[in-house]
Amino acid sequence: MRIMTWHGGDKFTLDQVPDPVARPGRVVVKVDTIGVCGTDVHITQGLFPSTPPKVLGHEGSGVIVEVGEGVDKSRIGERVVMNTTSHCGVCSACTTWSESRCENADLTSGMFAEYATAPSQSAVKIPDTLDLEQAALTEPASCCFSGAEMVRIDDNGIGVVIGGGIMGLFTLAFLKRQGVERMIMSEPVAARREMATQFGADLLHDPAESDLTEFVKDHNGGYGANIAAEVVGQPKLVAKCVEVVRPRGEVLMIGVNPEGAPLPVDMYDLHYREITLKGAFGRGDVFARTPAEIDTLNLDGVISGRYELQDVPQAIVDSGEGKGVKFVIKPNG
Structure with missing residues (x-):
């Protein structure tokens, strides 16, 4: 062969x-x-x-x-x-x-x-x-499915996904299925951004046109997001997720950052606002359940x-x- x-x-x-x-x-x-x-x-x-x-x-x-x-x-x-x-x-x-x-x-x-x-x-x-x-x-979807199941969703709220590649699309879909009421996709490429609507995105954000933090607040009564997921693998975007969530918000790291990359955030701010930062790497325990899940998506x-x-x-x-x-x-x- x-x-x-x-x-x-x-x-x-x-x-x-x-x-x-x-x-x-x-x-x-x-x-x-x-x-x-x-x-x-x-x-x-x-x-x-x-x-x-x-x-x-x-x-x-x-x-x-x-x-x-x-x-x-x-x-x-x-x-x-x-x-x-x-x-x-x-x-x-x-x-x-x-x-x-x-x-x-x-x-x-x-x-x-x-x-x-x-x-x-x-x-x-x-x-x-x-x-x-x-x-x-299935494999990329399972990583997102596993990550979404790690998040605590205690009210409907608003969620943000940064990155509209396949992992971002699946993350958005699974967070919405977990109970997040409104989902924002932030992605610079128009075709990817628009595709997010078929995965359940309620709001689309173009980072070339406006600041994501202000965009979230404009659509959430002046408050940050309950959940923000970084699905690109860039430390600066992890920092942006920390910035856009409200106090006691959750940040989910789906994107794989370079080995040895430091966390580029103000640790005082992370502590003061009681932000939860979760790494989600791999398929967890959900791989066998994932084909049936993606079979229901567009x-x-x-x-x-x-x-x-x-x-x-x-x-x-x-x-x-x-x-x-x-x-x-x-x-x-």
Whole structure:
């Protein structure tokens, strides 16, 4: 089969390797679609730790074509989305933190490839009504779903999301489902900003036209937001979220900030206004529930471009430049 191997920086090679074989407890999946993640972009830019050479890609869907010993053969032909790790359910991480941090996790192989192998548990069957291409959005959606469930929503209030990429759209949708009455999307790119309406945005903010803090107050009786989520991965925007929330407001960090980045806020202000700052990284315990959740959303137009396997480097560049909402790879045509 063909795989796309990352060698550090922006260097990739398209390689031919033997087809995978299903080991005990695992399945082989013919990959249909892999999403290009912001983490893939950050890895190539040196902003997220990863060691080459390796096959990137962790947002994949496909069809099970082979099963290993101990896996029910009836799974062959199932349409699935692949979680990147399994979970044991009994370790300290699983029982006190999150399944996605399992101390005994088995890994799914890199998905920028024609085939991937995964623990059977990690190949999650998708609803019949969800197509495989849209199912590849499960992994980013699960990160947002998990983050939204971490937030305390004790009144209807008003929420803000900064960043209208796919993660921002899902975060907005899930916060609204959690009970936030009105949601604001702040995003400089008009097409992304307007797409937020189909995910439940009530108000759209263009940062080139007005200050977000004043915009929130203008639409909330002079008060700040109850909740603000940063979904870009820029420290200055985390600081902006702290600024726009009201006293005892909550700030949710969904975007992945560069390793080693300091928190650029006035710690006195954070303390004085009793602001809660929450980091939300990864799939939590919600991955298996997510396909059914996204199946109820309007995903029309979310996928902005489709690339062949050999075009992974260009897709990563285009994603990093924000040329669309979501780009995907189609390794098998």
